[in-house]
Amino acid sequence: MCLGHESHPGNELVPSRYALRIGEIDVMVISDGAMPIAANILGTNVEPDARDAVLRDKFLPDPIDWGLNIIVVRSAGRTILVDSGVGSEMPDATRAGRLALRLEGAGIDPASVTDVVATHIHMDHIGGLIDQRLRSRLRPDLRVHVSGTDVEFFAAPDFSHNTFGGIQDVIRSSARKFLDAYRSELRTFDKEHEVAPGVVVTRTGGHTPGHSIVRVASGGERLTFAADALVPVGIECPEWQNAFDHEPEDATRVRVRLLREAAATGELFMASHLSFPSLGRVAVAGDAFRYVPAIWAY
Template sequence: MPRQISRRALLAQTAALAALAPSAMATTPMATEQVPGVYRTRLGAFEITTLFDGELRRPIDDTYIRNAPFADVQAALQTALLPTEFIDNPYTFTAINTGAQLILVDTGTGDLFDPSIDQGARSLAAAGIAPEDVDLVVLTHYHPDHVGGLTNPDGTPAFPNAEILFPEAEHQFLFDPARTGQLPQMMQNFADQARTKLSAYEGRLRLITDGEEIAPGITALASPGHTAGHIVLHVESEGEELLILGDTVTYPALFVANPNWHVVFDADGPQATETRIALLDRAAADGARIIGYHFPFPSIGRVAATGDGFAYVPERWSGILR
């Protein structure tokens, strides 16, 4: 017959175990940061990797959207269950491995923004992408959060073997003092920073035009409005399509649902709206996947047309590349 354990003995054992628990837990410190942001997926025969560079909390007020009452902006954020006085703006760039070439689309913020969001090099390393193995870097436009990662802190090229592809129309704007001189001071600073970054690649800068195939299956498309010469990339492999949107569509809770709104950073608001609607229409009609530079990570999904705008459907994370 089994020996009976007294209630007093049971309580004593329980107290002893409880006394051990805190010291056992204390041996495992809590994390202070997330693991690097890397997400891979297939597009036909291509491998697509999105690379998280971080996010920056941006207070917003009635100047953030130029052509909508702030109350409407706050209502849109509230509908998305988001704070209404700020946005946590993410930054994500993209790598395309075609099997023959390794291509980066934009480079992250580098040393041009808050150091807390300069995580691009960390994400590249976690993805197993060595900077010297990058063949092409395609820049969608000149803003610092896209060109900042071009150079190391000492000003040397971060991608020593890469050719830099830059939109010809953007280059004409960027190097025309009469046009950049008309910009607000902040944008003039952006232009100065971009010219400095590009100068590190003297002899390895190639200008690209609308409709140009920069690699088999990858075509540059003019998409002006956010900047004068902004481009997006249309990527196609084995019948599957992807649009890498750059900043033609930024924060999706605001600008997918309300594509006619003009963010303060759009150089030409009406033109940006026209471009945005055309791209979202195309993505919805073709069933193409999209990547947005300022979409919540992993920054890839699809859009569906609604009555007066579009709905963004984020891609479900999968542990299997397919």
Template sequence: METLTVGGVKIYWLQGGVTHMDGGAMFGVVPKPLWSRKYPVNEKNQIELRTDPLFFQYEGKNILIEAGIGNGKFDDKQKRNYGVHEESEIQKSLEALGLSTDDIDIVLMTHMHFDHACGLTKYENSELVSTFPNASIYTSEVEWNEMRNPNIRSGNTYWKQNWESIQHQVKTFKEEIEILPGIKMIHTGGHSDGHSIITLNLNGEKLIHMADIMPTHAHRNPLWVLAYDDYPMTSIYAKEKWINKAIDEDSWFIFYHDAHYRAVKWNNGGEVVEAVERKR
């Protein structure tokens, strides 16, 4: 379990499962000879994308960022299409820290696509129940509304089984919310209409989780956006704003999907100056 300590707060990457998605879709119009230099691709043209939630304790609260892909949510066809080679082991990860899913107080959901939200619910005796029954689950109002009323495109990623059992736990916001002092969720749109990023100011040291507008370190270029993005120009504008701001503030960039880096710091020249690599 990789960790990063910033501002006296220790962040853990839990085992949330893995997907393998089409590399062309993940890098949009960027030619393969360019993106494949920065991120490895397999013989099926798929890239490995972790779905590993971030856990930390702050202000007396147990906090998760994202929820993993859960267990038993995919049929064989979906496992094949999404390259799901392993599912969540969040319970085991928390047990290693002396905790259980019942101990989670807050779950921060940047958006509610299936690869982020499947872990919010689990099967008990063939019934879907909340994985984190005592948690407040935060997402933007726009995201929550579309989750429950998807359109012809987004219906493929907003699944009823991921929200019905947790709707009484969900708290929404419009543009920005400070969850605890120094922990903010900010609505950006782009990847989805309701997509948000998370900024952390932990005792004067800063981190940023840009979620799926920058899912891996290889997406640092503002123009390298996903074919999956519903509003790609919105993603580009948000990336230009927040990447530059974070670098100027000496922030750590932390990742949910990156299979190679858990966290990086860049300088203004685009060079990685510090990193937490994922152990294999």
């Protein structure tokens, strides 16, 4: 059943929110839906036959359902929205852009959001903020935290060295709308910033020049939201580059470093485009990583 944007959240027959606690911090994973992405954007540095064999082995179709995971974090009286989905920026993606609806279904009033972290300025991470279904309900004193490096880059982006799957125009136009709409609300940072106690955003670069991750830590527990540092098959094949990375070689180094850290700590680990709710842990044997999905706590 295909549900339209205006469906009541109580009518949806798919899981779209998952709550957990990291020590004393509440976290809710919310799905903005999914977009179909052509499989050939993955493994751009490997032979197509080898790439396709891996995808078949994992029963991944072409196109691949590209999940859109967002988190809402509550710490010390602050409510932090990490990314905002695609909004209306890709109208052909009829199963995405559902954040406003799903916040309602989760009982989260957009006016209660004190802070937003934009992990990077791509349309599927900032689109919700420029969609009136959500923007019109946000508070006037909202703080939007984003890497100053990304703000500088996307003010006049140079895409001449990358195809981005043919969506350069959408990336460029959504970035311009976001920067125009939130200029006064932006709180830029250089390397790292603590948004609230135990909630830290850190610039990694790679996927975009200012791409960032968010770590939530409390009571000896930790969750890393890796944003687009890895995409489907990125754990099992971290050397695979993809067409959406601005700096593919840097992105690979970031990906491997984050996976090694996650394997060493045993922390919960998730990313924007893995299958909802994408929570799991990373195991390592030699140079090979594997993903162990977390057990759902019913």
